[in-house]
Structure formats: structure tokens, C-alpha cells
Amino acid sequence: MRTTRLRIGLTAALAALALVACGGSPTATNGVPAAGGGAAAGQAEAVFAELTALKGQQRRDELVKRAKEEGQLALYTSMTSDVADAITKAFTDQFDIPISVYRAGSETVLQRVLQEQSAHFAGNDVVETNATELAALEREGYLAEYKGERRDLVPEAGRFPRWTATRFNLFSPGWNTGVIDSVGGPPKTWEDLADPRFDGKLSMELSDTDWYLTLYEYWKQQGKSDAEVDKLFADMAQGAQITKGHTVQVELMSAGQFAVAASAYTYIVERGKQDGAPIEYAPPVQPVIARPNGVALMKSATHPAAAMLFNDWILDEGQKVIADLHLTPSIIQGNDPLAGVQIIPVDVNKVLDENAEWSKKYEAVVSGGSPASN
Template sequence: MMKKALIVPAAVLTAVLAACGSPTASGSDDGGASKVDSHAKEVFDKYNGMSGQERTDALVAAAEEEGELSIYTSNTDLDAIVDAFSDKYDIDVNVYRGNSESVLQRVLQEAKAGFAGVDLIETNSGELNILGKEGLFYPYEGEFRDAVRAEGQKEHWTADRFNVFVVASNTDLVKASELPTSIEGFADPKWKGRISMELGDVDWFSAMFTHFVEQGKTEAEVTEMFKAIATNAKVVKGHTVQAELLSAGEFGVGISMYSHSVQEGTEDGRPITWRPKGVAPIQPLVLRPNGAGLMGNAKHPAAALLFMDFLLTDGQQNIADEFRVGSVPVANDPLAGLDTIEVDENEMLNNQKKWDDLYAEVVQGGELAEE
């Protein structure tokens, strides 16, 4: 039995919020700054109300006059988009990159101190939801947001890409005809030692658990099903490592893998795929959006708005080049015709500990894989 060692963001987020406190409105006892700067609001409102070439031309002129943009991100693939943006426009982009928890902590600390250090945040959904709940974002509106998949049009922020959880297999080890039509089939003892789960996939687990309950199973039945699956599984920390181990034949199937990690391996000629020949992918796929939010106290609001527009237009090709699923559907949509479900963001925000504890209980029945 593996030790109960689940690393999840929820505990980190709770600690960060407790340590930093919430940003406060101007005039408060601790001297915190307003969450929305009056100039930023004026600029955002002006261009949010425009569309088409009129918006683009006016926004480019205003953004280039500002001449700067500050972005905080946890996305390691954002460099290509930033470079393309800088090549197209006369705007200097300053990027701070850390993991998603570091980005969150930095933003909350700056907000508490009344320091406007960043114009736009591009990171994971969990951290964006926290910042949105704290009232730090300003609405982003317009035709480019309207083009985003409905699952990516969040209350406080807008998705530019999706993490898509898929079932992937090593084609040298597992025939397509062997695969079940649902992950429920991996509870069969014949899969002992042949499958993998990821240590931190609480969001995927929550979505799939809810899906099976909605299909008519009791919560107790779903819990036992997942425990049976975990008993057969090698538990891996990290999706990149999981893709590497699947490629190396350490197991035959990964049941909650990122589609972009798998697709990159497929394109590189490794014997892995999430679209096995001759059969449909195991469904449903689980979607979790990641994206960006405009800071309400942005020093460079026009540049931030222009970058958001760019993310959802030209930037979508850069996202596709990294094998990721963009938030704007395209002609060769990789999700077309497939059954998808979404991670319930409110559920994860309000009941994270419940899912952390339950998933930790489930995966401790698996075998911790050696990296």
C-alpha cells in the first residue's frame, strides 16, 4: 500500500489566503488599494464596447502608446505567444513565470500591499477562480470572448486553452480491441499493474465521480469502483512523467492523461495514443479550462486588452502548435463528436478538501511508480 502523500493546490491556496489576507478597498484601515483603478476601468469600458476593425485599430494605437505590458503566468508555453505579440506590436512585454501557486501568492501579496505590479494573469483555473472571487479581475467583453467555447467563458476570466484528460495507451503493449469502452472496465483484475493514475488529478476525479453518480450509481458504488481501479494502478506524480513512463512501457494505459502530452509523443513517433485505431476514444473526456484575467488596477489596460484579443486569435495557432486544445473551436476541432464533461469550478472552489481527502483515500490503494 502506498503512503498517503497527495500534493494538491487546495492546502497551498488556503495557506496563502490566510497568510496574505484579502485585498481591500481604498479607505480601509490597513491602507489597501482599490481593486479597480478608475483609469483602467475607463479604458476597459471604452474598448469592451467596441468591435471589429474599429476596436482593433483604436486598441493598437492606445496599447502602443502605453508601450508596456506586465504578465504573470505559470504557462511554460506562453513564450511563443509573447514573442509573436511583441513582433506584431511595438510593446515591451515583461513576464514573471512561476508555478500556479507562486503566481497566486505574488498577486495576493501585491494586492494587499496596494501595489499594481501586473496587468494580466495567465494561469490555471483554480488560481484564476480564487483571484476572481477576491474581486481582482475586470470583465473582458467582445466578439473574441463570444467565440470561446461555452465552458471557457467564466464569470471573472476567459479560457485560452483547455487541459483535456484522456485515456491513453501504449500501442506496443495494449491492442485497441482490449480497451474497455469506459474507465469502469479498468476495475477488472486483469488490468492489475497495467494501468496508471496521476497523484494530483483531484479535478479529473471529481468530474468523473460526479458523472458516474449522474449515470445512476450511488456514491458508495462509485467510490468502490475507483478504489478497485486504483488497486490495479501504478500511481505517478506529474503528467509529463506519466507520458514518459507510458512511452517506455512501464504500464500499458494511463487513465487520466493530458491530451497534449500524449499527442506530442504520438507526433514524435512514440508508441502512445489517445485515439486508438479502429475504436472510439474512451469517453467522456474531462475538460478543465485555463486562461487569463484582466487586472482591475492594471497600469497598462489597453495593452492587457490587446493581449487578450491576441490570445484568442493569432495566439490560438501557437497553442495548437504545442498540441494543446485551444479555447476557440477550429475547423479540425480535436473534440468534435466526442463526449466531454467539465470540471465543476464552483464545486472545486467550495469543496476542495472533500475531494482532496476522497481522492487521497482512493489512490493510496495503488502502487507508487518509480520514476
């Protein structure tokens, strides 16, 4: 059995199989059936290949025509609710094609797809989620190839054989502007986070294994020994407040519970700033660590034209929607706010291949802190 499938609990898998056997979709939401109509099972890839041969406006016109004939799109995503609502509304407003949305945490989305695929149930046409989960689905062979002129504009770090980055989550320290001067000012380097001046004033996020791995490997490449890197992380965690979830972390930082969040998502800090919170991340500590979130077509899609239209759209008009939400789109249009900033991407395959090892190491690191009080 492949490693990704080991992540599915037996009870959950059996529940999904039972639902499918009874003829119902485990994931239908918003009053729109998650499957039905469109291409017959196994035909999606032939449709994708046919439509890929088209270019420019001819491709868009044909995709819209066929997607309207299919009548709907089934999307599984781990976008936050506000992002999912904005994306689906913009797509539906433009094309008048209803979207059935299943939204959950990235690991739950992965489990749902694996359960349904094991049961030969075509629940979704498109999946939009985190890099690690997309890489797992890619390895399982469930994702279809996608080609397009807009995909070619995505940076190499966001182009994978069977999925494409729609946006990047950027890790950088964030701080409370009303508190930071009392601890000597914001960090200028990642190493600064280990400074004793931040003892008791720093927060680390419980599940940031990908950030930890990437920074660890970067420091090693810069000539630090394992012992030196381990000490830096241990010093960070000494007295740190450990939070679960980046949104909660930024909310607590905004309230002044701690001065610095070690690995904040810059878009969450930016949103807080726009709402008047006393928080900042700029100038960002470099190198900024970037983890892609992306989109992929399902080989089993029953609405392949709608699926391909969505992929094309989210890499085109959808990029502005993403930018308007203060997220970092994979295709920069106009002035690049990160021009001149050193960015290093998360090694998605390394995270997937060595997840157990690095998760165990990071759990040991954060055990040196104490849970933040919400």
C-alpha cells in the first residue's frame, strides 16, 4: 500500500465506501450534485487532450461552450472560506456555471479524494490545495496533465508535472508594532529569532514542518553545522508560545500577547494591517520562504471542460482576485512587490518523502515552548 494511503483512517474509508455504495456523494454541498453529466468515466483525459490543442480565444470560447453544456463544476479546496467564496463567486459571475464546493483542511481534502478514488467515485473535477497534498495525489496517479499559455508564466518553482501553483504562501516573521520596540525592535535575520531578547515574546506555529525543514536546509547550505542549526531552533523555542494555526497566531500577536510570530503568513499579516491591527512584516526577513498552493485536473473529472476552464481562469482573471485578497499570486501582473527580495521555495518532494522524520524533529523543537493561551 502506498504511503499516502496510509494516512486514511480505516473507519473514515469504510464510511466513504458505504456512502458511495448507497449511491450518494460523500461531498455534495451547496445544493449542487458533485457528480453527474458531462464526460463518462475514463473519458476526461481525451477531452483534455482535445481542448489543449486549442489556443487563445478559440480555446476560451470552446471551453465556455462545453462547460455550459456540462452545467456545473465540482471543486475540492482547502482555501479559507473568504478566499473560496471570492474565487467561486467571481468564476460563477463571469461564466454563469454553478460550482459545487467541498472545503476543508488540506489533509482532509486529501483523505476525501483518496477515499473516493479507491471507491471509483468521481466526486470532484478539480482540486485546489496545498503543495504536499497535491504532490501526494500526483504520485497516486489521480491527476491529469494540464498545459496552457498561462501556466508557462508561472515560475519554475510553481510548475509541477501534474499541478500548477495558483498562489504562494510566504513565511516571514511578523511583529506587533506597539510592542516590538520594548524588545529591541523587529528581527532583521532569521538568526535573530534565537536572541534571548525574544524569550517569552516569540510565537512558533505547531505544524510548520515545511518552514522548519526549508530554513534548516538553507542554514546548512550557508555553512552551519547540524549542531549550530539545532541550537538556533532550540533557542527560538526556549520560552516560545506555541500556537496552532497561522490565523490564530496573528490574532494573538495583534492583541499583544507576544511581540513576534516566527513564521507568519505575510498575507494574514497584510490583511490584519488593512483592518487596522498594529502589526507588520516589512521589510521582510530574507530569504522569504515560499510554499506553493496549486490547482490540478482530476483524471476522473465528469465535467472536464468546466475543470479546464477553471484552471485557465484561475491562472488568468483569477490571479487578480487572489491579489485583491492580499494573497501572493503565482503570476505577477504589474509591479512586483517582492522585486529584489530573496525567495527560497519549499522542497515539496522532500517534505513529502521525509515528512515523518522532519515532523518528529520539529515536534521535539516546539516541545521546548509552552502552549499559547487563547
